Amino acid sequence: MSVLIYADINNGVLTKNAYEAASYGAQVAKTTGTNAIAIVTGTAAGLEKLGNFGVTKVLHVADASLDNFDAHKIAAVVAQAAKAESATVIVFPHDYAGKAIAPVLSAKLDAGLVTGALALPNGNVVRKTVFSGKAFADVEINSAIKIISVLPNSVDKLETGGSAEITAFSAEIPTSRITVKEIKKESTELSLTEADIVVSGGRGLKGPENWGMIEELAHLLGAATACSRPVADIDWRPHHEHVGQTGLAIRPNLYIAIGISGAIQHLAGVNGSKIIVVINTDPEAPFFKAADYGIVGDAFVVVPKLIAAVKKLKSA
Ligand SMILES: Cc1cc2nc3c(=O)[nH]c(=O)nc-3n(C[C@H](O)[C@H](O)[C@H](O)COP(=O)(O)OP(=O)(O)OC[C@H]3O[C@@H](n4cnc5c(N)ncnc54)[C@H](O)[C@@H]3O)c2cc1C
Incomplete structure (x- = not known):
């Protein structure tokens, strides 16, 4: 059994949200007596830094065909990693990537999904905001595999000081239903959703x-x-x-x-x-x-x- 964390990257570098999800997943792993394992897809560097937030192993699928974001492909890869590591909890950041991949994965694995979690789970119950942040809902996940996406900046990142082992993970990557031809960035300014x-x-x-x-x-x-x-x-x-x-x-x-x-x-x-x-x-x-x-x-x-x-x- 393990907790699997999808750590997203931007231009080959881990995002702030990835570290938050890693820390969240590691805290869940600690309370359930399991290991926190991260999965990273596409060309990326500096993955060992996830160890500082409690992750013990990073599965890296360094296939350049995953560099352009495709939720369908990434969900297939994460599903294979979840199976290989017998993951019972899968954690995503509730950002652009997590919002797109987690629901696809939830359908694939027949797993209950809570999006936008605000706090660590209490047993199987996860707190999230509803009504545009005006109220909280406590949602119980009843399925064997549980998927949680964590709202950015809602749970403290705990630095544990550990180091993570990086392992190449070879996954079967499905043919894309879409092709990203080109990405034109509107600006080089700081990302609004990641800015402090x-x-x-x-x-x-x-x-x-x-x-x-x-x-x-x-x-x-x-x-x-x-x-x-x-x-x-x-x-x-x-x-x-x-x-x-x-x-x-x-x-x-x-x-x-x-x-x-x-x-x-x-x-x-x-x-x-x-x-x-x-x-x-x-x-x-x-x-x-x-x-x-x-x-x-x-x-x-x-x-x-x-x-x-x-x-x-x-x-x-
Ligand atoms: C279905 C729906 C969805 C919507 N979604 C959004 C949304 O996602 N985001 C959003 O922002 N709005 C949204 N709106 C619009 C929203 O209701 C407001 O109309 C809008 O937020 C008002 O924008 P504002 O505060 O910039 O302008 P105004 O309401 O015109 O307010 C301007 C403010 O500036 C102050 N002011 C004036 N001069 C100065 C000055 N010199 N110095 C300092 N202060 C000054 C005024 O006192 C006033 O409070 C939505 C509306 C609907 C119906």
Whole structure:
């Protein structure tokens, strides 16, 4: 018996979400007295680092045909690894990859699946958020094989200091139903779903020409930029920056919302952030109710002051 963790990679490097899933899986393995084994698909390096989060063995399927993401192919490979290692629990990060692969695998293995887990399981019961983060649900998995996808930034990563053995795993890779011809990246900016800090702007910024200060603040803080939906709809910012119910759901450690009212549909995508800072001229803006820190003020006055303060702090 074992706990198998799907550790995803981006450009050949393990993602932050992969380490979180590894740590989650290792903690489950510890409580169930089994081993935490990770599986990595495609060209990748630095896999031994998973050992620091409790993984004892990494199965590497280093086939370049898996470099382009294909959930159908990867699910087939993970299913073979699960069988080879007699995995009873399979853990995914609840990110782009996990959201696509876990349901396919669940159907393949006839396994119960809980998506977006917030905490370690209590026996067979896993807690997740429902109703756009407004409520929790405790879900019991009754199947022999259990699949859990872990919400990013929800469970502490435990550094155990161990080292993982890397083993080549040879799997039968099915023929693809689709062919990825080319991937064109929209930008080289920090991934919004992986960023620790996000600086986000809304309609209160009046126009796209005013995003220079948002980008400057984000750059100084090593943050990604985001926006509210109307801002993307009216083409002030690209659609991939839109967060909320109909956009990306993010859970950074720090979310700075500037000139955003805090409508429920916006909050649905950001209310899992650890700390929320709101800058808005209207003291009655709904966002202040969800904020940890609030500044009632004009963004065009407050943000330049923040930029100056961060610069001063960094140069000190
Ligand atoms: C089905 C559905 C799905 C939706 N999905 C999403 C979604 O995924 N994401 C999303 O964001 N929205 C979504 N919306 C839209 C949502 O309801 C709000 O309309 C939207 O979030 C408002 O965007 P905003 O806060 O940028 O703009 P506004 O509501 O116009 O708010 C602008 C804010 O800026 C403040 N402000 C003005 N001037 C300044 C200044 N100089 N300095 C500081 N503050 C200032 C104002 O006080 C105000 O609070 C959805 C709506 C529906 C119906």
